[in-house]
Amino acid sequence: MSAIAIDAGTSLIKAVVFDDDGHEVAVARHATEVRRPHPGWAEQDMDSVWQAVAAAIREVLPQARDGVRFVALTAQGDGCWLVDEHAEPTGPAILWSDGRAAPVVDRWLRDGVAQEAFRINGSLGFAGLPHAILTWLREHDPDRVASSATALTCGGWLFSRLTGVVGVDLSDASVPLLDPRTSAYSPELLSLFGIEWARPLLPRVLDGPDATAGLTRAAAAELGLAEGTPVVLAPYDVASTALGAGSTAAGLACTILGTTLCTEVFTPTVDTSGDPSGLTLVLGSGADLVRAFPTLAGTEVLGWASDLLGLAHPRELSALAEQAPPGAGGLVFLPYLSPAGERVPFLDTSARGTFWGLSLEHGRDAVARAVFEGLTMVVKDCLLAAGARTHELRVCGGGSNSEMWCRLIADVTGLRVVRPADGEVGAKGAFLTGLVATGSEPDLTRAARRHVRLDRTYEPEPDLVEGYADQYERFGSLRRIATRGWHLDRQGRQGRQGHRQATQEDPA
Template sequence: MFYIGVDLGTSACKFLLVNEAGEVCHQVTREYPLSMPHTGWSEQDPALWWKACLDGIPALLQGFDAAQVQGIGIGGQMHGLVALDAAGEVLRPAILWNDGRTAKETDYLNNVIGRETLSRYTGNIAFAGFTAPKILWMKEHEPALFARIAKILLPKDYLVYRMTGRFATDYSDASGMLLLDVEHKCWSKEMCEICSVQPEWLATLYESWQFVGCLQPEVAAALGLPAGVRVCAGAGDNAAAAIGTGTVGDGRCNISLGTSGTIFISRDRFGVDATNGLHAFAHADGGWHLMGCMLSAASCNKWWMDDILKVTAKDYPAEQAPITEDKLGRNPVFFLPYLMGERSPINDTDARGTLIGLSMNTTRADITQAVLEGVAFAIRDSFEVARSIGVTIPRSNLCGGGAKSALWGTILANVLGIPLDILVTEQGPGYGGALLAMVCCGRFATVREATDALVHVSRTIQPDPALTARYEERYRKFKQIYPTCKALFKELAD
C-alpha cells in the first residue's frame, strides 16, 4: 500500500509517495511564484497550489499502481488567509505567513485588546504573520471583499477542501490563527467577536490524523487516484515536520532550517512563557508544543548567494569551503537575519537585516559565515526563552534545506551546545503528512507508534566544548546588536 504526503510550501509544493515500510518511493516538486506587490507584502494565488496538485500527483504516480494508494496527508505553510465567498471561490490572493502589512492591526490586538487578554483567550499574543491581524486588515482596507466572506481557510485546508469538498482544519494549524483557544482546543468566541469573524466562517476542527473525507469522484479522476482514497486533516508545516522527524512526546525537539527557521519543542501539557515570546500551539500528535519561528532562515543564505553573489545552488558548497574550522567562533562580522522583519522572540515587523563589524579586511567568506551564524544565533534566542521557563533540551533533530550544509549544522550544534541528530529519511512536512495518513487509514494505531516504527537517526553532530565556549562569547555580543538598533529600525520604517 502507498500513502501520499504533501508539503505545501511557500515557493513549491512537494509530493511524496511512501510505502508501508516508510520508504519514500518517489517524489515530485512543482514550483510556483510568490507575489510581493508592496514592500513587506507576501501573497499567493491558491489556484497555483491546486494546479500543482493536479500536475504533481499524476506525475508522482507514474510507474506505480495508483490503486494501492490508501490515503493523503498534507503539511502546509501556516497562518495564510484564504477567504472564500458563498460559492467557495477565492476572494483575493492569500495573504501569507511572511507578510508584514499588519503592523497596525498587530499593535491594536497587543496594546489595545492587550497581550494578557489575548494570551488568556488563545495562549498567544499577536504576531504580524498570524491570521487574525490579516482579517482585521482586510476589514479595514477591503471592506467590499470582507463583506463577501463566507469561509476562512488556511492554505493546506484549501487543498483539503478542493479534494473532499469539506471545510476542515486541524488544531496545530488553527493554533496560528489567533482565533483558537489552544489549551481547550476550541474556537474562541471572544476572539471571533474582536475580529468580526462569524462562527460559521470557521472550519470544523480535527486532530491531524483524523479522517475528513474521501476524494470527490471528479477530483480522484483528475488526480489519477481511486475515489476511496482517504484524506486526513493534516497539520501545519512545522507540526507535520515534527511528526516526520519523530518529535513526538514530552521534551523532544526539532530545529528546521527552511525558508523560515523554527525550534519546535513537543510537550504533553499546555504552557506558555511569561512574555509569549514562543508560540504555544497544539501538536499534530494530540498534545501541545512550544515553537519559536524566525521569518528568514535558509532564505537569508539564498538571498546572499543568489541575489547578492549571483551564484547558483550548486555553487553553495564552494562558497562555504573557505570557512575552515579554525575560523568558527572567531568571525568579527555579525549579521541580523531580519530580512522580512521578525517573529520569535522579538515580534518586530520593523526589524531589518544588518551587517556589522565590516572592515577593509572583511572577505566574501566572512560575510557568508556571518549569515550562517546570524541565523544560528537567532534560533538560540528562542532556545533561551524555552530555557527560561525550565524547559530542558538535551538534544534536537535538525531538518530543512539548510541542514544539508555540514558547516551550518556544525555552527548550529556549537551555538546551541547540544547534539543534533540527522535522520535517515528527512523529507519535512510531506513525510509527516504521509505518516498522519497512515494513522488515518489504520496502518498504525497512534502517531507515536508510527514514528517509533519508521523514524530513525542516521548520524549525530556533536558539539565541541572549546568551540561552544567561543560561540558563547560571540552570542553575548550578538545579543547586544538588536536592542541597540531597535529604535533606529523604527525610525527608518517611519
C-alpha cells in the same frame, strides 16, 4: 499498499510515495509563485496552488504500483485563504509572510492586546495571521470580506478541493483564536481583538475522524485515483515536520532549516508564563502540544547573501564561510531581513538586518560566516525561549544539507544535532499522521519510532561551545541596541512615504 503524502510549501509543492515501511519510493516537486504586488505583500493564486498539487500527484502515481491506501496532506500554515459559499476563491491567498497588517499588530502590541492574548492561548500573533489580515481587509477591502464565506488556510483549501469538506485542522486553527485547553474558538480572544464580526468566517475545526474524508468523484477523475480514497488532513507543515523528524519524545527538539527557521518542542501542557513569545499548536484532542518558533527570515537570507557575494548557490556560501575562523573576526550579523520584521522569539515589525563590527579588515569569507552564525544564534534564541530541557536537536530542511551548518548549530547550541535520513521530512510527518488516522499505527510516537530513520549525528566541540556562548551574549546585547535604530528607521521611511503621497496628490 502505497501512500501518497503531499507537502504544499510556500514555494514548492511535493508529492511523495511511501511504501508500507515508510521508505520514499518517488518524489515530484512543482514550484509555485509568490506574488508581491506591493512592498511587504505576499500572495498566491489559489487555483494555481491546487493545479501544482494535482500535477505532482499525477506525476508520482505510476510509482504507486500496488495501489494507494490513503493520501495525507500537510501545507504551509497561517495566512488567509478566503473562499465564498461554494468554496471558490474570492481573490488571491494572503500568505503567512505578508506584512500589510503590521500597523494592526503594532496597535495591538502598543495597547497590550497581543500580550493579553498570549496569557490565554500561549501564542504571540503576527501580521500574517487571519485576525490581523481580516482586520486589515475590513478597513481597506471590505468588498472582499463581504464576498467571502470562510477564511481557510492552505491545507484547508486543498482539503476542500480533494474532499469537498470545508474546514481546517487543529494546528492551523490554533493561532490566533483557539483556546488550546478546549480546542475551540475563544469568544474572549475574538472580543479582545475586536473581531466578533469575523466569527462567521472562521472555519470548522476538524479533529479526530473529521480530519479524514473520501476523495470526491471530480478530484478522483482529475488525479487518476479511486473515488473515496481516504484523504487525511495532517497538522500544518511546521508541526508535521517535527513529527517526521521523530521529535515526539521528551528531550528532543526539531529545527527546520527552510524558508522559515522553525524550532519546535513537544509539551504536555499550555504555558502562558514568561515573556510572550512563539506559538502553541494543538495537534489533536488528548495529544501533546507543540511550542513552535517559526521565524520570518530563514534560508532566503542565504540566497540573499549568495547573490550579494556573487555566488551561484548557497553551497558556495557554506564553503566560503568555512574559510573564516569561528566568530567571523568579530563580525556579527542580525539576520532579520523579512520586510514584515520578525515574529519569534520576539515580535517586532520594524526589525531589520544589521551588520555590527564591519571594517576593511573583513573579507567575503567573514561576511559569509557571520550570516550563518547569525541565523544559528536565532536557533539558540528560540530553543531558550521554548524553555524545554533538550539533549538532542533534529535538523531538516534544505539547510541541513550543509555539513558546516550542522556542525555550527551543534557548537552554538551545545546540543547533539541529528539529521534524519528522509529527504522529505514534512511529507513523512503527514504519512505518519495518515497511518494513525487509518488505524495502521496506534499513536504518533510509536509510528515515528518505527518509521523515522536517522542519517548523521554531529556532536558539539566543548572549546567552540564556550566561545559561542560569549558570542551569543554579544549577539543579544547588540540586538537590544539595534531595536531603537529599527524604530527610528521605520519612522523615517514612513515620513518619506507620506511626503511622496502628498507630492503625488498635490504636485504643485
